[in-house]
Amino acid sequence: MSTVPQIVSRRPSSRLLLAGSWLITLVIVVPVLAGCGGSPAQGAPPTATTSTTQVLITVPDVIAMKGDVAAETLKEAGLTRKPNYTDADGEESVMKASNWSVTAQDPAAGTQVPADQAITLTVNHDSAKAAASARASAAAEASASAAAAEQARQEAARAAEQTQQQTQQPVQTEPDQTQEQSDGSSETYYANCADAWAAGAAPLHRGDPGYRAGLDRDDDGIACEWKQEQPEQDSSQEQSGGGSSGTFYRNCAEARAAGAAPIYRGEPGYREKLDRDNDGIACEWK
Numbered sequence: 001m002s003t004v005p006q007i008v009s010r011r012p013s014s015r016l017l018l019a020g021s022w023l024i025t026l027v028i029v030v031p032v033l034a035g036c037g038g039s040p041a042q043g044a045p046p047t048a049t050t051s052t053t054q055v056l057i058t059v060p061d062v063i064a065m066k067g068d069v070a071a072e073t074l075k076e077a078g079l080t081r082k083p084n085y086t087d088a089d090g091e092e093s094v095m096k097a098s099n100w101s102v103t104a105q106d107p108a109a110g111t112q113v114p115a116d117q118a119i120t121l122t123v124n125h126d127s128a129k130a131a132a133s134a135r136a137s138a139a140a141e142a143s144a145s146a147a148a149a150e151q152a153r154q155e156a157a158r159a160a161e162q163t164q165q166q167t168q169q170p171v172q173t174e175p176d177q178t179q180e181q182s183d184g185s186s187e188t189y190y191a192n193c194a195d196a197w198a199a200g201a202a203p204l205h206r207g208d209p210g211y212r213a214g215l216d217r218d219d220d221g222i223a224c225e226w227k228q229e230q231p232e233q234d235s236s237q238e239q240s241g242g243g244s245s246g247t248f249y250r251n252c253a254e255a256r257a258a259g260a261a262p263i264y265r266g267e268p269g270y271r272e273k274l275d276r277d278n279d280g281i282a283c284e285w286k
Helices: 014-037 067-076 126-168 177-183 193-198 235-241 252-257
Strands: 056-058 084-087 100-106 112-114 120-125
Touching: 067 100, 067 120, 120 126
Parallel strands: 084 120
Antiparallel strands: 056 112, 100 120
């Protein structure tokens, strides 16, 4: 009996075929997808890009300008839009820009803005400005007048105070030689009482040649009186050497107040101290 050989089929299975087909698909599709999302292939012309640079304009200073002049200045600076006007008081509409003056601006001068940005100008009507200026001028004048009045009041007060001080504490200044000579003779002058005594002219009465206030120290109208060389006696001795021992005047003011002046030697109240020129008459009326 003969053996029939078996033929074994070597055709690949369906699973292997399916896996191979998927592998081939991946090998083909992946590079294609990578090429679509990646950078352009070498040698391809670059794509042109357009960039726009915005031009900025420096805002000029237009404060204190008339409204129309300010608008023209902004236009010359390169700003294309007309400015917005705002009344400073918020009560009126700006009809004619030339009648208004700019008091503020937004944005401020020196700010860089796009050429198409509108500038806001705060304006004030010229009539209101004139009225405000008049009020300010009147206020300034009133303040100046008040200040001048206050200064005059203070000066008057200082002058009154100085006068009062001079009255309470008089300052006697030595008159110059010309003024002193005018009290007596302009041709006769004694530097001191010693010269007057040496010349035999003492005592000098007011109006006599050589008399001057500088020599009349007690201002009684008699300069360079002869003084007693011996010490003055006390009041009891003076009273006994004079008039009545019961009458005594400390000075000529008391004697005049009592109606006793002048007092002659021997009369009640006479004493040599009151008789400065030693002529026998004390407390003469000058």
